[in-house]
Amino acid sequence: MNVRRLIPTVTAAGAVTLSLVALSACSSSSSADDKGSDGKLKVVTSFYPMQYLAAQIGGDHVSVSTLTKPGVEPHDLELTPRQTVELNEAGYILYLKGIQPAVDKAIAQSEAKNKVDAATLTKLEVHGTEGHDDHAGEEEAGEEAGHDEHAGEGEAGADPHIWLDPVKYAEVAKGVGKSLEKADPDNAADYQKNTTALVAKLDGLNLKFQQGLKTTATKTFITTHSAFGYLAERYGLDQEGIAGIDPESEPSPARIKDLQDVAKAEKVTTVFFETLASDKTAKTLAKDTGLKTDVLDPLEGITDKSKGADYIEVMESNLAALEKALGAK
Structure with missing residues (x-):
């Protein structure tokens, strides 16, 4: 865009x-x-x-x-x-x-x-x-x-x-x-109280990610679009996006070849796709490289297909998916 x-x-x-x-x-x-x-x-x-x-x-x-x-x-x-x-x-x-x-x-x-x-x-x-x-x-x-x-x-x-x-x-x-x-x-005290409570939840979520991804067999994951740069940087991972930051952009043949090489070299097990965008390219790449597929949700919207009812629950599902794909120990 x-x-x-x-x-x-x-x-x-x-x-x-x-x-x-x-x-x-x-x-x-x-x-x-x-x-x-x-x-x-x-x-x-x-x-x-x-x-x-x-x-x-x-x-x-x-x-x-x-x-x-x-x-x-x-x-x-x-x-x-x-x-x-x-x-x-x-x-x-x-x-x-x-x-x-x-x-x-x-x-x-x-x-x-x-x-x-x-x-x-x-x-x-x-x-x-x-x-x-x-x-x-x-x-x-x-x-x-x-x-x-x-x-x-x-x-x-x-x-x-x-x-x-x-x-x-x-x-x-x-x-x-x-x-x-x-x-x-007029309601400043309650806003302050609610902010403190939410920040505590997010601090707890951060701790779960730190502990869950501390030791893994690989640090590299492949995903449909490059939405997880901040998450990868925070927890010492390497994001490889099929598309760029824009989920609608199409990868070049050279990019697909690069990803196949990365998957082999970094022992990648899984290609992630998301709930609101097409999974066609991700599934094709996974098939061509013999990899599994799973959902890594960029949380741009909650639907009945989301693995959780709210932000915290979906992020915890994302953590579980990453732990499995990266071989967390």
Whole structure:
């Protein structure tokens, strides 16, 4: 996807900065217009990882909706007129810039007071794929040309899949908690309490990954698209993506040959595919190389096919799949 950077228009007297929070607000308190008839802050999120954060941290004080319905591949989402209206009526918007270009554009044009870009709440990095790096050299060039794909605010060519690293996701959670405290100060104490509880869950998940992947027969895994760069870096693994960061890109014959060589050299056992994207290439590669297949879920949405009911459960399923594929001891 070709995602051009879009800078939201700030209509407020000033921007509230919390750590690196991109939060546009006319004031630090919520108004009646920000809340529904039930008195809850109207929160609109872009896709599941943002929806989960808002629901966990907001608790009983928020009414959370998501623009990306279950089972919909989020990257190419096109908004309906009703969803555009929903954005304008929101008391708080939580999104991740660089994942959904149509959503980025609509949020930039939204009249909502409180807009938080999760990409500004942690440090984004550039993750390439050996032999298939769609983003090589874009870190400098992209800033000048303005045509970077999947770029976070101010970081051309950066990988946006921060939620797949429990540590980075916890950093984002803390920023979201602080921004909700500012947007709805009457309930700040509860937002703080809920943030602390969620961060504790994510710390526990991180510990499970550390322990589960500490000693393995191989450190290399092959997956459909390169969504797991942060996870691989966090736990000392090597991700080999069939496609690049964009799940819709097609691998070249040379890339397929490279992966076959890597699989043999690194004793790879499994080719991972995901729930919302085609598994055709992954299964073909696995068949040609005599490898197994399994699901490694990038958690861009929860469906009845997901191996878990929420973020924590699906990530634990991902851990179990990696432990099996990598020969954890």
